[in-house]
Amino acid sequence: MRAQNYRVESICTVLSERGVKVAQRTYRTWKPAPPSERVVTDAYLTNALLGTIDTAEGLYGRRKMTAHLRRNGYQVAACTVDRLMSDEGLSSIVRGRRHRTTIPGGKNSRRAPDLLDRDFTAEAPNRKWVTDFTYCRTWAGFVYVAFVIDCFSRAIVGWHAATVKEPAMVTTALKMSCGAETTAAMP
Structure with missing residues (x-):
């Protein structure tokens, strides 16, 4: 203007x-x-x-x-x-993470049958035990841990840790829990 x-x-x-x-x-x-x-x-x-x-x-x-x-x-x-x-509206390509599992063979492998039918409740102590097997990453490498859990109290009654993943870990944890059962049952 x-x-x-x-x-x-x-x-x-x-x-x-x-x-x-x-x-x-x-x-x-x-x-x-x-x-x-x-x-x-x-x-x-x-x-x-x-x-x-x-x-x-x-x-x-x-x-x-x-x-x-x-x-x-x-x-x-x-x-x-x-x-x-x-x-x-730009975003990068996101690559998915690889899912790791402790089950050899993946989804198609043969697994142990579910004897409890996903019912993890118990009426009394030492009636039902379940076991879990997991691993943790540490500075020195992986540590594999097997737990035996009492379904009544949800307490760990036996466990075993090792640096090598092998089936004997679960039996060692089970033996520890059997020893804990006998000592816990004593007055």
């Missing part, structure tokens, strides 16, 4: 005389402003992000995408990459 020698104040006055009331602040707010530095930088980085998708590596996650952009000369923070990827 200034280029044509019209002031905003005079135009707003004429419009209000005609019944259209427009405040000067409304016009100045409506007038398009030049884009901010952040908007320009975001557009530049978004183009770089979208250009990375077409490469043979596929779609990176936030950490790898940040490292990739930094290697290519962009000064960018991880939170900026995270924000831009979420604005564009």
Whole structure:
């Protein structure tokens, strides 16, 4: 408007005389402003992000995408990459974790029959025992542990730990629980 020698104040006055009331602040707010530095930088980085998708590596996650952009000369923070990827609806390829089990052969292997029919309640102590076999990762490697649990009190009545997974662990835990049964039954 200034280029044509019209002031905003005079135009707003004429419009209000005609019944259209427009405040000067409304016009100045409506007038398009030049884009901010952040908007320009975001557009530049978004183009770089979208250009990375077409490469043979596929779609990176936030950490790898940040490292990739930094290697290519962009000064960018991880939170900026995270924000831009979420604005564009980009997410990395998530690979599933491999499920580990202590049963050799997986789902199709032969297992022991369920004699309790999933009923783990007992009317008295030492009527029903169940056993569990698990492993824990430690700094020195894996530790395998076999437990014998009394279904009445839910107490561990026998256990055995070893660094090697073998069936004798369960029988050793069972022998320990048989010894605990005789000592617990004594007055």
